Amino acid sequence: MRSSFSSYRRGLYRLLLTTTVLILVLSGCKAFSKTSPDDKSFETFTNRLFQQEVSSSTISLHYTLQNPSDYGLLDYPITYGSFSTDPAMSHAALENCSAALHEFKDSALSKENRLTYDVLDSYLETASSGARFLLYEEPLSPVTGLHAQLPVLLSEYQFHSAEDVDIYLQLLEKTGDYFGSLILFEQTKSDSGLFMPDYQVDSVTEQCRSFIDMGDNNYLYTTFQERLNTVDGITDKQKETFTSKNASCIQSVIFPAYENLIQELTKLKGTGKNEKGLCNLPDGKAYYEYVVKHSTGISESIPTLQKMTKKQMAEDLKAMQNILYTSGSTADSQAASILETTEPTSMLNDLKSKITEAFPSIPSVNVNVKYVPEAMQEYLSPAFYMIPAIDNSTDNVIYINEGQTVKGLNLYTTLAHEGYPGHLYQTVYFASKEADPVRNILDFGGYVEGWATYAEMMSYYMAPLSKNDATLLQKNSSVILGLYALADMGIHYDNWSVTDTIKFFKDYGITDINAIQRVYELIVGDPGNYLKYYLGYVKFFQLKKEIAAELGSDFKQKEFHKAVLDVGPAPFDVLENYVKEELLEKQ
Template sequence: MAANTIGLHYTLKDPSAYDIVQAPVTYGSFSTNTTGMMASLENSLSALSHYHYEDLTDENKLTYDILESYLQTAQKGAPYLLYEEPLGEITGIQAQLPVLLAEYPFHDIKDVDTYLSLLSCTPDYFNSLISFEKEKADSGLFIPDSTVDAVVDQCSSFVDMKDSNYLLTTFDERLSKIPGLSSTVKRNYQKKNQEMIANAVVPAYESLIDALLELRGSGKNKKGVCYFPNGKEYYSYVVERDTGSPRSVSEIKKLIHDQISSDLLSIQTLLSKDPELASRPVSAEAPPDKSDIFLQNQIDRNQPEQILTLLEQKSSAAFPAPPDVTAQVKYVPNAMEPYLSPAFYMIPAIDDQSENVIYINQSRNVDTLKLFTTLAHEGYPGHLYQTTYFAEKNTEPLRSIFNFSGYVEGWATYAEMCSYYLSPLPKDQAALFQKNGSLTLGLYAAADIGIHYDGWSVPDTVRFFSDYGIKDTDAIQEIYNLILSDPGNYLKYYVGYLEFMELKKKAMKIDGDEFSQKNFHRAVLDVGPAPFDIVSKYAVDR
């Protein structure tokens, strides 16, 4: 935990309660030491094997199974350290770091001192990142120019903020909440923060810009990772790691295409019954509007906390009761809107789940229906709900260090799909929008495999989307570039969602007339983030 100050601080409000004291202030670094990683993983698996599995409690058997699976999967990825890309367009460090710094909690004055020390480490951290990217370039594994350009644009936007940088305003806001600080002390801290932003953080971003522009053109592969040496093997590992699915890439591809076909059939059936269903107004982009069904039901997109409360209430029929926590909705700074995802949930510390924050990107949520389903994904019954629910049930801190994004994002996508039926839309309209949402995400997931595993070119991708009536070549080029920069990203959402649907089908078959949605949801949520074969073992099969 102490290897990364941001990770430590976000995970534990009080590290000393877990015997973590005098932790170094560091962002961590980027390693290419495959031999060292393999040795570390082998040692961990060897240590784990000395526990007598049959003597463990059920809870510890679950932790054992998860840890063993996690380490074994990591072993598969160890040979591919240089294939990893920390500069993705959406999930890259350059986009995520400012938000993580802006939300870094100040519980007391020691946190402020640690934060400022961390800012001073930014140049060294970015130098480590630059060295990693140079080694990728030397190995023929550097990112394509389209990704370079997108990342440089993001970094330039951050640099251009200057005195309006939101790391200045958010620092002042957090500092003001610490009781007992004199005006002089506050001014001194504010001045120190300004100096760190100007002399450490911004220059680090400028160095990254310079390095990327210098390396531009080094990325010879302008298509999917399958064109790298052993690229298919690497992508198979990414899919296993990021989806948590026990299926092969070929089996996952079939699962995706089967769902696409099912969604298309459902859409055709709904439209054959009511051809005007798709064109009937739902929610206006510029309310008030009499045709806005949401406004008719007193749901105002300008009050997102109100929508969260409504979603929490409406989820109670099919989902176990959530813990009593607070949630705050914030908006992504205007300058960062083009570069960040539509929304994201800031996971709270495991020893203090009381305060939760959801960021909304207003440029990506243009109507109330989109905002409603987005808040379901990030809030109730999505990320906020699953995180705080599991934290209340889980007694094993070790579980918090794992990253099973297929389970986490799959659940949130599942929650998003459920939310269409929690909205005020008529049933057929809700079904149409839900199937269309599933279909769209399914096409992105299919394209992810097509580009990175099957080797699709841009024309191949254009032909694929054209078969489904999407013919805007500029938009498809953007989709191609986005998928190119972040292999497997769409799969963790969509395949995770499909795996939850498969688990539900399995539970319905086993339970028959005794099946209960609430009991199913409780079972999978009680297991918590894990690979899906383990979720099935503990939640459905027993």
């Protein structure tokens, strides 16, 4: 499954939003509980909420804003945040914030503010419904876990001044305390019978050990020096001091924090009571329903989503069969060989040039392609996109994992997912809209990953393939994602065992038992992750078909894409209402 650091970074926000940060939000919301419901007071409310949230983690703040002072943030703590173990406190904070929001009448707001209101209202409602499941959350999931994402976030922490370097080094010094908070969270999960299975402990500790074993070759050394060299006005003496302090922090703080995490997780090994899906936990089905709604932004029931998945898969398989029956097409090997020799930057430029007719234009930006360090290739996604600051979307970074991403057409579609017209394109477009800043700290994985997957599917028709070959390969990719989605729901909602999962994949011709075992463990460790990609994509595809059927010959893809992108990340019921209002009600 290809992913992106848009999901990683928003995942970090999700962890913070469900823990101590919301205690700060409570005080921010109370201050505006009796204001009049006009646009000015509403924007004051959302700006205060944004300030409280984003300043509660230095990493979140730095990645979100290049110039915090422009957003009224002049003094803020240097902190990672911490993990709360009190569901009642989180629920109370969310409820109070929601009550403060409801003091405003959405009908009295401008269309833009009404959209912000609807998105925030839906987000708070969903988060509040899941607050009681705080200890069910797993910050150490196999692929998107904090232990794997934090080093990458630190290595991409950009320096714009000597002050940035100093703040970064102060943050590194706090890593041990942050991991201590994480360990306490895991210990509380263990005491509550909610700790991870042993095989997940093994996976997490192996990843931590690989990170430590990089030693002097660890990329936190090399990237620090590279970033430091980009800062103007720093003397050689300062560089020497900064470099020495960074090395000291890595040796005396970062590595020991990871060592301590390994030791404490190993002590907890054997306390996990469930090695299968979430439905085996107390209220596990209810928790999974929350996970899916939160993860995808889709409100339909799990059985309905299972039916939707099977219906789409049946349509895709039928389309494949028709092509194979009528033309005998398999794949264009000549195109594959051409793509295999193409560099990532050339692929991105090719994609960028081919989307102009079907997608609205975006501001010109820079793209830097980087590669995942070899020692981490086994544990990170095939590719991911780093979201730039909302006040500077000019410089963008896409990471490619050479250990997991094959070349040729697969790389081409991966870059469509991460670049054009996927994550990079959607992020830059939304930044150009200058939407309410609070919109940027809300997690709507179904929209973000669904759009990128939708873009990936469209890229097959941009590659040098015949229409039949493109359709065959695109439908095949869609079916595979559908299988993962059904397995996710089967394991966590219908209590599939490993044997059940093997049988399910075998029915579709997939017989590698070791690979299926690995998929099973990944799904157990990261529930709902596959659904963001597939169900989000299907929702976009269905919405396009519905509007195309309504408009007939008046339907234009470019107008549809613009309407979707203008709304931005949102739950699908909100998205559909605004897109239909824009495209159908004006007819």
